[in-house]
Amino acid sequence: MSTPAPGAVMRGAIDLSSLRSRPDAAAPAGPGTPAAGGASAPRLVFDATDADFGQVLELSKTVPVVVDLWAEWCGPCKQLSPVLEKLIAEFAGRLVLAKVDVDANPQLAQSFRAQSIPLVVALVAGQPVQLFTGAVPEQQVREVFHQLLELAANHGVTGTVPQGDAPSDAAEPALPPLHQEAFDAIERGDYDAAAVAYEKALAENPRDEDARAGFGQVRLLARVQHLDLAAARAAAAAAPTDVTAQFDVADLDLAGGHVEDAFDRLLDLFAALPSADRAPVRERLLEQFGIVGDGDPRVIRARGRLASLLF
Known part of the structure; x- marks a missing residue:
């Protein structure tokens, strides 16, 4: 199978405009957690919802955001998600991962046209970028992420986030x-x-x-x-x-x-x-x-x- 590559920025193909102006006060905690002095420190992996996606779009102006559209019943999603989380940690704050449960967030599922899951897209400067559909092997995902960083750099998005909240393998219970x-x-x-x-x-x-x-x-x-x-x-x-x-x-x-x-x-x-x-x-x-x-x-x-x- 050939390596998936980030598609063109899909201006107009996906309409996220209704998600941009939601009031933060009504939104649950999304990409940020309280830091010293009341600032918000982005996490590397976080859940995103219909209500707080405006914050995710804003974050994508600083650092590329990978969006994983998944569901609890989806077997391939459970195969892919650990790979995505592992690689996000590997990229040391140059990418973050927003996880979207399509059953709990129908507006996002509709906005991203999630006809098949797992669906993985990215956000670069507030614009969606097609990545791939289905459970993709780890090395191919890694190559896609490298290409995503190149695309983001071309759009002036080259920031990083602190890594203090990166997933810790040691904290995860061992499987039987x-x-x-x-x-x-x-x-x-x-x-x-x-x-x-x-x-x-x-x-x-x-x-x-x-x-x-x-x-x-x-x-x-x-x-x-x-x-x-x-x-x-x-x-x-x-x-x-x-x-x-x-x-x-x-x-x-x-x-x-x-x-x-x-x-x-x-x-x-x-x-x-x-x-x-x-x-x-x-x-x-x-x-x-x-x-x-x-x-x-x-x-x-x-x-x-x-x-x-x-x-």
Whole structure:
């Protein structure tokens, strides 16, 4: 895969104007934390919201801001976020990272046109810059960040922020050995090995919900890594009741953040099939529910429709 590169500054392509003038008094603490004398010291990694994004835009006039649009249910997001945080620390204050939960911040998701996540963009002097979509290997992200710094320098944005608030690896609790084995395998792109590690963890502790969720996520990533979206959609359109073809598109939709589209496709397939052929579709739906999380409203709605189809 070729290395993603920062795109042109997208003036007019994304409208952030409604986020620029929000009153700071009503906004939760965002990119700054109180410092001595009442000043605000920017953090290297922070959560950004619809309410406080005006502060993020202002910060981008001093230092390039990488924006990570993610969601709790998104497996590839959980794979990418630690890579982004590690590299932000590596760049020693020349970049900062704003994390945006798209479910909690729909205005930002809409403004950045986050049709698929993880979506990573940057802000340079208040203007958005396309970086990449999807879970990208660490070395490629590092190269993109170097190119982003060059682009920012061309726009006169060359500041840095203090590093006292940089993430500390020592402060993070160690993963259980099998979880660490799975994470290392994911870093290598070896999803089969990660699945084996999670299976071992579940054999040791069947109530390990993190291992169960991780197992579903890496199985999903393994299935979609070699699929072509256009070809998969064409095959599914040509064969509405072909289970394999519909599974491929549902998996691609889920991996890309189109959760309801994935669920609806599988539920429509379940409804169209004879009762004797429905079991694999139900199993795939339950697996996708586990990846997104049982408490998610979209899962609750889909479970309700599945129950009505069953009974």
